[in-house]
Amino acid sequence: MTLTDSDLTESSPLAQLADRVAGPVHLPGTEEYLVAAMPWNVAVASFPAAVLEAETADDVVAAIRFANEHGLEVGVRATGHGAFEALENVLLLRTNRLDELTVHPEGWARVGAGVKWAQVIEAAAPYGLAPLAGSAPDVGVVGYLTGGGIGPLARTYGVSADYVRAIEVVTGDGELHRATATDNPALFWALRGGKGALGIITAIEFDLVRQPTIYGGALFFDGADTAAVMRTWAEWCLTLPEQATTSIAILRLPDAPFVPPPLAGRMSVTVRFVWTGDPAEGEQVFAPMAAVAAPIFGQVGVMPYTMIGLVHADPVDPMPVHEHAALLREFGPDTVDALLPLVGPAADCPQVIVEVRQLGGAVARFPENAGALSYRDSAYTFLTIGIKAGPGAEATVANAEQIGGALAPWSTGHAMPNWAPSGKPEDVARTYDRETLTRLVTLSATYDPKSVIRAARPMREALALSS
Ligand SMILES: Cc1cc2nc3c(=O)[nH]c(=O)nc-3n(C[C@H](O)[C@H](O)[C@H](O)COP(=O)(O)OP(=O)(O)OC[C@H]3O[C@@H](n4cnc5c(N)ncnc54)[C@H](O)[C@@H]3O)c2cc1C
Numbered sequence: 001m002t003l004t005d006s007d008l009t010e011s012s013p014l015a016q017l018a019d020r021v022a023g024p025v026h027l028p029g030t031e032e033y034l035v036a037a038m039p040w041n042v043a044v045a046s047f048p049a050a051v052l053e054a055e056t057a058d059d060v061v062a063a064i065r066f067a068n069e070h071g072l073e074v075g076v077r078a079t080g081h082g083a084f085e086a087l088e089n090v091l092l093l094r095t096n097r098l099d100e101l102t103v104h105p106e107g108w109a110r111v112g113a114g115v116k117w118a119q120v121i122e123a124a125a126p127y128g129l130a131p132l133a134g135s136a137p138d139v140g141v142v143g144y145l146t147g148g149g150i151g152p153l154a155r156t157y158g159v160s161a162d163y164v165r166a167i168e169v170v171t172g173d174g175e176l177h178r179a180t181a182t183d184n185p186a187l188f189w190a191l192r193g194g195k196g197a198l199g200i201i202t203a204i205e206f207d208l209v210r211q212p213t214i215y216g217g218a219l220f221f222d223g224a225d226t227a228a229v230m231r232t233w234a235e236w237c238l239t240l241p242e243q244a245t246t247s248i249a250i251l252r253l254p255d256a257p258f259v260p261p262p263l264a265g266r267m268s269v270t271v272r273f274v275w276t277g278d279p280a281e282g283e284q285v286f287a288p289m290a291a292v293a294a295p296i297f298g299q300v301g302v303m304p305y306t307m308i309g310l311v312h313a314d315p316v317d318p319m320p321v322h323e324h325a326a327l328l329r330e331f332g333p334d335t336v337d338a339l340l341p342l343v344g345p346a347a348d349c350p351q352v353i354v355e356v357r358q359l360g361g362a363v364a365r366f367p368e369n370a371g372a373l374s375y376r377d378s379a380y381t382f383l384t385i386g387i388k389a390g391p392g393a394e395a396t397v398a399n400a401e402q403i404g405g406a407l408a409p410w411s412t413g414h415a416m417p418n419w420a421p422s423g424k425p426e427d428v429a430r431t432y433d434r435e436t437l438t439r440l441v442t443l444s445a446t447y448d449p450k451s452v453i454r455a456a457r458p459m460r461e462a463l464a465l466s467s
Contacts, residue, residue: 013070014050014091020062023055023097036094039080040138043320043388046083048075048092055097057168057176057202064200065174067091067452074172075454076200078114078140080318082147084423090454093200095142100203103127108165110205113142121306129208130305132160134418135312142204146195147418148373150381152311153211155245155361156276159376161192162367163207171199172448172456181369190443192371193436195422197444197455215282216274216311217300223267223345225293226250230336232292233271237331242361243277244285247312249355250343258317262297267345272311273300321352322388324400325419327378327412331356338406342399350396353385354403372440374433375414382407383419423454425461437463 018025026033027050036051049072054060067074075090077083098112101119105127109120117133120141124131134144134151149160157163166180169191177199179188190198221229233248240246248271255265271289275282279302286300303310328335341347343354357380364377384403386396404411417431432440441463444456451457 017050017052017063017066017091020066021052021055021059023053023059026051026053037092038318039077039083040318041080041083041321042318043322043393044080044083045085046080046087046092048087048090051092051094053094053097054202057098057170060093060170060200060202061174061176063091063093064170064172064452068172068174068450072452073454073457074200074452076113076196078143079116079138081136081139082143082418082421084421086423087454095140098202103129103208105129107210108205108207110203111141112203113140113201115141117141117144118309121308124208125212125304125306128210128212130211130308131206131208132157132163133308134160135309136314136316137309138314138316142201143196144418145204145206146191146193146201148193148371148376148416149418150357150359150363150416152216152272152274152308153209153214153245153276154363155240155242155358157209158362158365158367159370159373160206161371161373163209164192164204164371165207166205167191167201168203169199169201172444172450172452176202186443187447188371190372190440193373193417194371194440194459195417195455197422197440197453197459198447199453211276211305213302213304214274214276214308215279215300215302216272217303218270218272218298218311218313219290219295219300220251220263220268220270220297221293222296223250223269226267226269226344227336227340229269229271229292230340231333232289234331234333234336236288237358240285240358243275243282245274245358245361247272247355247357249353250351252349252352254352260297268296270298274308274311320387320389322386322393322396322400323419324384324404325415326382326404326407327375327414327416328356328380328382328407328410329378329412330410331358331380335407335410338409339403342403342406350392350399351384351386351403353383355383355385357381357383372432372436373417374431374436375412375416378412378414381416381419382411423458425458425465428458428462429465432462434466437466
């Protein structure tokens with residue numbers, strides 16, 4: 001037992017929890033609590049009843065049983081990249097101490113729930129192996145894989161969760177299970193897409209791919225070239241084979257020291273490209289995009305997989321963000337025409353990033369043993385990211401909705417779970433088809449009869465919304 005907070009008194013029920021666990025329990029009113037409760041997305045108000053930094057899987061079991069006994073809910077957080085609000089009656093489990101990491105040179109890895117992709121990328125590289133990470137290596141492995149995972153190599157290799165071999169999870173009834181395609185197959189299905197609604201994962205095992213290098217990178221063009229770059233990108237996407245994964249983003253980056261000077265304080269548009277095949281062929285395939293205008297920054301070439309984070313160059317430091325995501329069935333000239341007045345160079349757009357990623361290729365294939373991920377046959381995923389702080393916060397949110405509205409003719413009305421934090425039923429309802437949602441809710445009732453897992457509640461309410 002480790003008590004780090006001076007006001008954790010014997011009379012508090014949470015003091016009894018501290019007696020049952022190895023990791024520290026933090027209560028409101030202490031600096032340790034504030035630090036432990038703070039998510040990466042600092043715009044999300046995060047004030048749980050207490051925070052437990054779980055040291056072992058047994059801590060997770062003890063915490064969930066404690067929550068069952070005391071009428072609490074249990075939430076989970078690794079990095080807080082996908083954090084959500086409303087944690088009043090919630091015992092928040094931080095997984096940062098569950099940090100085991102083993103790479104097996106024959107091609108797979110086992111990691112604890114607190115491990116980030118960057119750590120796996122580095123540990124796998126000496127063997128010429130690569131994990132199918134997302135665009136930001138700072139994101140947690142488990143959080144990412146529970147939402148499917150669509151990364152910078154997605155059109156070649158498909159959804160990252162399809163590479164999961166085994167998951168260890170403590171369900172809402174306080175039982176620890178190991179789930180694979182043959183042991184607890186229903187749980188195994190639900191955890192690969194159902195986010196954290198079925199239980200708290202303690203460790204995960206997944207296959208790596210043999211991809212020591214890629215041909216790829218990003219070119220940045222002046223904002224004035226946005227229309228030409230977007231139109232060319234929309235046509236070019238339709239010609240791409242599965243070895244190519246690409247996205248386009250309109251950027252309005254601040255004039256700050258962490259922003260490369262050519263991009264700081266101005267509007268730009270970037271095309272990201274990853275080619276998993278022969279580099280010479282990749283160069284030819286990318287040539288039409290490289291020629292669309294004179295780049296102001298960036299490069300595309302052969303790079304070690306350890307540099308994959310540079311393709312998107314997502315922000316690393318915690319920040320207050322508002323995200324709005326949608327899946328699109330098409331991204332053609334009409335879509336570009338609808339977007340340009342709102343996000344182009346003449347627009348007063350508060351979004352820092354407006355991004356479109358092409359899906360298709362291997363993403364759209366359903367492997368025999370696929371998990372609970374819906375809508376993988378969508379053509380594109382769309383995302384706005386704006387700063388939700390200060391006097392401009394409301395305008396950022398309203399503008400994101402306006403942009404989303406303008407895309408309505410091409411939107412499927414759905415979103416990937418990784419880009420729709422699972423705290424609100426209306427967000428959860430957008431992420432699953434009815435059959436998947438029904439099956440998830442049925443399993444949730446079996447494994448979490450008292451609805452102790454925080455994310456189970458909005459999932460159950462989402463089913464009512466979708467009927
Ligand atoms: C900059 C940035 C880039 C991104 N890039 C991509 C991308 O390329 N592709 C993509 O698919 N997504 C991407 N995402 C979305 C990201 O995958 C999700 O936000 C993911 O949930 C983050 O996981 P986390 O553990 O880091 O965050 P957290 O906020 O700690 O966790 C988010 C959620 O993951 C689940 N979760 C986390 N740990 C556990 C656990 N131990 N047991 C059960 N459930 C758990 C829970 O539902 C939790 O609420 C990106 C997000 C950001 C902010």
